[in-house]
Amino acid sequence: MKVLLDLQYLNVATTGIKTYMVELAKAARKYPHPEVHWIFTHEPEEQVKDEKFKQPQSKLQRLNYHMDYFRWKEFQLPDLVKKHGVDVLICPDFVSPAASLTCRRLTVIHDAFFWQIPQNYPAWWRKYFINLIKKGLKEKTHIITTTEYSKNSLLKYLSTEWPITAIYQAPKGLKNAADPQFLKKLELQPSEYFIHIGTFDRRKNIPLLVQAFWGYLQRTQSNKKLVLAGGPGQSKQMNDFPSVLKLVEKLGLQGKVLVTGYLKDAEVKALYEKAFAYVFPSENEGFGIPILESMGFGVPVIHSNQPALLEVAGEAGLPFQTGSLEDLTQKLILLDQDEKLRKNLIQKGKERSEDFSAKKFIDGFYQLILNPKTAEK
Known part of the structure; x- marks a missing residue:
């Protein structure tokens, strides 16, 4: 054949x-x-x-x-x-x-x-x-x-x-060694940052994530940062990259929200290995590869309750109401304050990743x- x-x-x-x-x-x-x-x-x-x-x-x-x-x-x-x-x-x-x-x-x-x-x-x-x-x-x-x-x-x-x-x-097989200097270059401490990796397509709802992160900082006085890795959307209609940059400036989040552009595999792996959590606020997905990548690295995932993400995550993620700023903000706070929940999500996530x-x-x-x-x- x-x-x-x-x-x-x-x-x-x-x-x-x-x-x-x-x-x-x-x-x-x-x-x-x-x-x-x-x-x-x-x-x-x-x-x-x-x-x-x-x-x-x-x-x-x-x-x-x-x-x-x-x-x-x-x-x-x-x-x-x-x-x-x-x-x-x-x-x-x-x-x-x-x-x-x-x-x-x-x-x-x-x-x-x-x-x-x-x-x-x-x-x-x-x-x-x-x-x-x-x-x-x-x-x-x-x-x-x-x-x-x-x-x-x-x-x-x-x-x-x-x-x-x-x-x-x-999911992507990130087999090569992580870049040992990458976190230092971005001035990131282990377990002190949230991540999102992907293009800035409008359906990804990244401005909502930035706003929720700002609310999380206001309510917790946390020192954690948010790392947004990836490039612009594929067309002017789809591209939220300029809007995100303006929002970061408007909310005074320079230095707290890091926009890195596209990264090499070794840099992506370095981010995954030490992240506190992955946040996936997308309004529409066909699959959601970062969910499995994160879970494979022992990183808990907060994701919208969009059907494909619920299907892929199973019961191993922490869902929030799609498009809800308040619910996403609450989930960021909850994961930050409930260590037992975080450990449970890590364990369930590792088990779920093995199904793919x-x-x-x-x-x-x-x-x-x-x-x-x-x-x-």
């Missing part, structure tokens, strides 16, 4: 989708199956290093990227399918070729954000991308998504002609690859 894994999108992918693609490729190699011959379109590590289209600075650069992506999906990828005599094509970036193919397709649609929150995307781009997604849903296609919440969300917007299966992904292994991740794919009837409606 020849399986072609499309890794082209790694040249621009960030955060969640990047992690998904890299960890899927790693799991395929770490846990080979005697009946499956994997073919990668690109070497993951090399494709991640390709800087040609990362963070385009002009409309021309963005146009060139979209043309390159279209050429890949509609001409080059179908050619590879024919060249290798592929039985199954896996596209982990929402889009499968519109061209007719002789093989089965496993297309990963991570969430329903394009339909649920249209205001976060440029209208023309959203229309174009949704059209690409739908044109690629043809022939023997099976949609894969990240959680039961995402599955149920997609069922509202896509034809029921295509079966959808939720496969839980594995690379082996289980790839086994979910093997189930669909090797059992074609599973993919039939």
